[in-house]
Amino acid sequence: MVAPKKNKDVEVEFDVSAEDEQLSKTQIKAQMVAMQKLGESLVHLGQSSLAKVPMEEELLDAVMLARKILRKKEGYRRQLQLIGKIMRNTDIAAIEHALSNIKSAHKKLNDAFHGTEMLRDDILLQGDSKIESTIVDYPLLDRQRLRQYVRQANKELVDNKPPKASRELFQYLKQIING
Known part of the structure; x- marks a missing residue:
């Protein structure tokens, strides 16, 4: 069987921007860890400070549950992962801004x-x-x-x-x- 001839005059264009937007596995994991740390800082806030942070009801419920199971090591770790997962779909900039305001006031x-x-x-x-x-x-x-x-x-x-x-x-x- 003979391989078909390739036309050298035809240029193949690649969509480079789509490749740039894809994150590597390491970058995704680093983002997940950062989200979990941000979630952990939410868990350790006081009740009055937590009320100042704008967040969805689902995230607030997850944070409150994490507070309850703080002593249960494995459950707490998994709850932090859930908080990180929920935070991927929320506006993190508003949460980070509120946390920085709380820290600066403190x-x-x-x-x-x-x-x-x-x-x-x-x-x-x-x-x-x-x-x-x-x-x-x-x-x-x-x-x-x-x-x-x-x-x-x-x-x-x-x-x-x-x-x-x-x-x-x-x-x-x-x-x-x-x-």
Whole structure:
């Protein structure tokens, strides 16, 4: 049998864009793992934070079930896979945006807390000089009250007592500074 002759003048066009759109098995698995991690972060959110995340009812039900079976290792793993599967058909950008907003709000609160702690420690260490500069920055603070807290904290330190005045100073600063 003779093979048919091939015409060398005919060009064969391939649809390259269709090949580019197809993902490799490794890329698909990486996306699935990323979806599962995103789903796991949804599972570990608090109830009020979870309410702020826009998601479909099916995904919310899957997340709530994952919370219930958190201690069951294999069931929890399979539930995370289901969450990842459901998330493939949902708008992930909205979920990621809501999660980033929640995390940034949490970071702001943490930064404010640590800033207030540092201010309290500076006031206790530096005394009147730091009180004066703090009152310039925060005019609502009461100078006499701050000095009283510093005196009580120093006395508690000398008497080896628990730092009650230091805690009260922190609460006072937090109330005035953070509103």
